[in-house]
Structures are given as C-alpha cells and as structure tokens.
Amino acid sequence: MICPGCLKENDEGYCTKCKKELFDGKKVEPILTLKSPYIDDSDLFYDNTKKISISGVQVKYSLKLDNNQLVLTEKGGQYILKPIPTGTFKHLDQAPANEHLTMQIARQAYKLTVPPNALIYFKDGSMAYLVRRFDQRGDGNRYQQEDFAQIAQMTSETHGENYKYDLSYEEIADLIKSYISTYRIELEKFFRLVLFNYVICNGDAHLKNFSAIQTSHGDYVLTPVYDLLCTKSHSPGESDMALTLFKNRFSKTYEAYGFYTYDDFYLFGNRLGIKESRVKKIIQEFKEPADKLVTQLIDKSFLNDKLKKIYNDNYYERVNRLSMNPS
Numbered sequence: 001m002i003c004p005g006c007l008k009e010n011d012e013g014y015c016t017k018c019k020k021e022l023f024d025g026k027k028v029e030p031i032l033t034l035k036s037p038y039i040d041d042s043d044l045f046y047d048n049t050k051k052i053s054i055s056g057v058q059v060k061y062s063l064k065l066d067n068n069q070l071v072l073t074e075k076g077g078q079y080i081l082k083p084i085p086t087g088t089f090k091h092l093d094q095a096p097a098n099e100h101l102t103m104q105i106a107r108q109a110y111k112l113t114v115p116p117n118a119l120i121y122f123k124d125g126s127m128a129y130l131v132r133r134f135d136q137r138g139d140g141n142r143y144q145q146e147d148f149a150q151i152a153q154m155t156s157e158t159h160g161e162n163y164k165y166d167l168s169y170e171e172i173a174d175l176i177k178s179y180i181s182t183y184r185i186e187l188e189k190f191f192r193l194v195l196f197n198y199v200i201c202n203g204d205a206h207l208k209n210f211s212a213i214q215t216s217h218g219d220y221v222l223t224p225v226y227d228l229l230c231t232k233s234h235s236p237g238e239s240d241m242a243l244t245l246f247k248n249r250f251s252k253t254y255e256a257y258g259f260y261t262y263d264d265f266y267l268f269g270n271r272l273g274i275k276e277s278r279v280k281k282i283i284q285e286f287k288e289p290a291d292k293l294v295t296q297l298i299d300k301s302f303l304n305d306k307l308k309k310i311y312n313d314n315y316y317e318r319v320n321r322l323s324m325n326p327s
C-alpha cells in the first residue's frame with residue numbers, strides 16, 4: 001500500500017507522520033463519510049457550496065475535524081477539499097491526483113514550503129484533494145492574507161477580465177521588493193516557485209496564485225504554495241507560462257526557440273537581485289533533481305498509467321530546456 005499523503009510505502013491508510021501533520025495525530029480514515037457532489041442525493045447541497053466556497057473557479061469545500069471525522073463547516077474551517085472539477089478540459093477525473101502529486105514533488109523534491117496535503121475518497125469512491133489551511137491562528141482568527149492582484153490593486157473593473165494575467169513575474173518580484181521587508185529571502189523562494197511552475201508545466205500561475213501573509217510579528221512573507229498542478233495534462237495546447245518572465249522584452253534565445261531556456265532563467269534570477277552563484281545553483285537543482293525522485297513520485301502517484309506518462313513526458317521536456325544555452 002502507498003500512503004495517500006506522502007506516497008511512501010505504508011500498511012494502510014495514512015502513515016503516522018502524515019496523520020501527525022494533517023490531523024494532529026488523530027486516526028482519520030482516507031474515506032469521508034460524505035458522498036461526492038456529483039451524485040443525486042449528495043450531502044453537499046448547492047446552497048451550502050455557495051456559502052462556503054472559497055474564491056476561485058473550482059468548487060472547494062471547507063472542512064473541520066470533529067473527533068476523528070472530517071465534516072463540512074461554514075465557520076472555523078481547518079481544511080480545504082477539492083473534488084474532481086467540472087468543465088471541458090481533458091482527464092479532469094485525474095485532477096485531484098495531479099494536484100496531490102505536484103504538491104508532493106514541490107515538497108519532497110524541490111523543498112518548497114507546502115502545507116500538509118493528501119488524497120481522500122468520498123463515500124462513493126471518487127477522489128478529492130485535501131489540504132490543511134495555513135492561515136489559521138491559534139486564537140481561531142486568521143492571519144491577514146493578500147494575493148498579488150490585490151497587492152497590485154488590479155481587479156476586473158480596473159484592468160478588464162484578464163486582469164490576473166496582466167503583469168509579468170518580474171513585476172511580481174518588484175512588488176515583493178516594495179511590500180515585503182525580508183524580500184531577499186522571499187525573492188529566492190519566488191524564483192524557485194517560478195522555476196517549479198515551468199518544469200512541472202503549471203500554466204496557470206497567475207497573479208492570484210501568489211500571496212503574502214502576515215506573520216505573528218506583524219510583517220509579511222510569501223505564503224506556502226497552493227493550487228499547483230501540471231495543467232498541461234488537462235490543457236495540452238496552453239501557453240507554457242501564465243505570465244511572461246520579463247516586463248518588456250524576450251531574450252534573443254527566446255526569440256530563436258520560441259520558449260524559455262537556461263538563459264532566460266539565469267537573466268531572470270539576476271534581475272531579481274539574487275547572487276549569481278545562487279542563481280546558478282538553484283537552476284542546477286531544477287535541471288538535475290536528486291535520485292530521480294520526481295520519476296519515483298510520479299510512478300507511485302494515484303494518477304492512472306496514461307496520465308503518469310503524460311506527466312512524466314511533460315516534465316522531462318521542460319527539464320531538458322533548462323540544459324539548453326547555459327551562459
């Protein structure tokens with residue numbers, strides 16, 4: 001058996017470490033007492049959905065832990081549950097497994113800050129992605145959090161319907177510099193996340209998928225990562241990245257190839273003000289992940305075989321691009 005949290009070998013259900021991180025050690029089964037939202041007598045009523053859904057296109061539910069059971073809640077949600085999304089994209093039944101795998105790769109292979117997450121099943125057997133909220137304070141309130149559309153003061157009213165896609169990653173970095181006092185540390189995290197989205201083929205890392213959160217000291221840092229998945233598996237024709245790397249130009253190599261290669265990320269890291277030796281080291285980590293860990297995680301994931309292959313092929317194509325044109 002594979003633990004539906006960390007994807008490591010385990011006897012049954014969630015392993016001890018995952019139980020500790022996700023449920024403070026409580027013995028929670030990977031099967032909910034709820035039925036999936038797509039069957040007629042579902043427990044998840046439409047009105048309930050509407051009230052408790054969190055911003056975003058996909059329907060999300062808010063859960064809390066009641067003894068050893070995860071239950072729907074309107075207040076004090078500790079978890080977000082994302083069932084299979086509806087829509088016209090391909091292989092959407094695989095989306096929860098895709099997001100879970102991507103978050104595990106982010107955490108285990110690339111050391112990004114990732115909230116505890118796992119796969120869980122509805123009573124009727126359909127899959128959902130479960131993630132622990134990271135904005136909870138001990139006193140029951142939430143830490144103040146703003147995404148980079150809010151920080152840039154961009155809305156559909158001010159910048160039209162595509163406002164989430166209206167800045168570059170370089171401009172997000174400029175906002176980090178002016179908004180976050182410990183920006184040197186945060187910019188390196190941001191650089192890693194942009195590289196991650198590129199190699200994993202997440203083409204939907206727009207302004208609202210980056211956020212800053214207040215700490216208990218009152219200052220701001222970037223939040224743990226969220227909403228990461230290989231979107232290319234569901235939308236093969238999409239553009240490589242949701243935003244362009246640079247404000248106002250493409251590099252000569254980009255113009256020659258039509259996609260970003262080593263040169264672009266090298267330049268991008270330098271523009272962010274990260275030391276050259278660090279830029280090189282970080283890109284190197286994304287070029288040559290240790291011990292084929294990513295391949296192993298893909299293999300152990302809950303994706304079906306067809307999607308495992310698509311995911312793997314997409315990933316290695318991008319990793320190879322990072323070996324092209326090293327400065």
Ligand SMILES: [Zn+2]
Binds near residue numbers: 003005008016
């Ligand atoms: Zn585990």
